[in-house]
Amino acid sequence: MFGILGSANAIAERFIVGAQNLSYFPHYDFESDVDKGVGWAILEAFSDVSGHEFIYVDLPIRRLQMELMKGNVDFVYPDNDRWYNSITSTKDKSFSLPLTHAVTGTIVKKKKAGKGLTAIKNLAMPLGFTPVNWQERVNNGDTLLTSVKDVPQGFALLQQEKVDALDLEYHVAQYSTATLPQYDDVTLDLTLPHNEVSFCISTLAHQDIIDELNGFITSNPELIKEIRARYAITPLSELFDTLVSEQQLAPNEVWTNTVPSAE
Known part of the structure; x- marks a missing residue:
């Protein structure tokens, strides 16, 4: 039986989750009618226990915070309290x-x-997406940024050597x-540049x-671990040694992050 903290008299409600309209599976693909990814799976497990219903609306990334501010969506996913946007303030939001x-x-x-x-x-x-770790090089003209509409387009450009690299999440x-x-x-x-970044759900009003x-997350660590494993989500700490060995890198050759990650 799943555990959950909170009021025993909590009323089940329906909420709208605004989600990025990018196919970023296994993390998320909210246009899918079958499997919307690991974040969705955890929210659905929470829904089963709490009785709350989540309706997912996929929106362009730059519209998400605006729709949250307007009250047209109740939550945004993914979000992170270290990400900057010009619409909402981190201090006004609650993050899971x-x-x-x-x-x-x-x-x-x-x-x-x-x-x-x-x-x-x-x-x-x-x-x-915002190239925070690359911003200085972009501003200086050392690196040209090419926006792509989806992941396959990015891979196609990389394969054709029309770009030198693709800024993308490892599991994706x-x-x-x-x-x-x-x-x-x-x-x-x-x-x-590489980072391990938390994908959270945020709200202004709930x-x-x-x-x-x-x-729910705190009370069910094994369930959360099992869901993440189902989507083959592996921590950077477990990937690091394998990648260092494959690339035959010395410790001083590995990039060290000094800049917060951003959306």
Whole structure:
């Protein structure tokens, strides 16, 4: 039996979750009618226990915070209290515990791994994402940013060598190359920017539901672990040694993050 903290008299309600309209599976794909990804699976498990119903509306990334501010959506996913946007303030929002952890990074063709930042003259990135770790190089004209409408387009540009790298989450890259085997000669380059980032759900008006959700997550660690494992979500700490060995890197060659991750 699943445990959950919160009021025994809590009333089951219906809420709208605004979600990024990018296919970013296994983390999320809210256009899917079958499986919307690991974050959705955890919210649905919470729904089963709490009785709350979540309706998912996929929206362009740049509209999510605006619709939250307008009250047209109750929650935004994914969100993170370290991400900046010009619409809502972190201090005004409530954030859940992480539903999952993403390993955001820079994907290159294996033959070009290990060459460092200066080798990346053109970087592909999903439309709506912000290149925080690359911003200085973009501003200086050292790296040109190419926005792509979806992940397959990014891989196609990388394969054709029209870009040098693709800013993409590790597990998304793994899933994509499994379903698009023509693009399987790529790797997460540890000499380039990479971070482990929490994917949380946020709200402006429903702190009580966030508290319930956090209680559910805290009370059911094995269930949360099982759901994440079902989607093959692996912590960076477990991936690191394998990638270092594959890329034959010395410790001082691995990129060190000094900038917060951003949306």
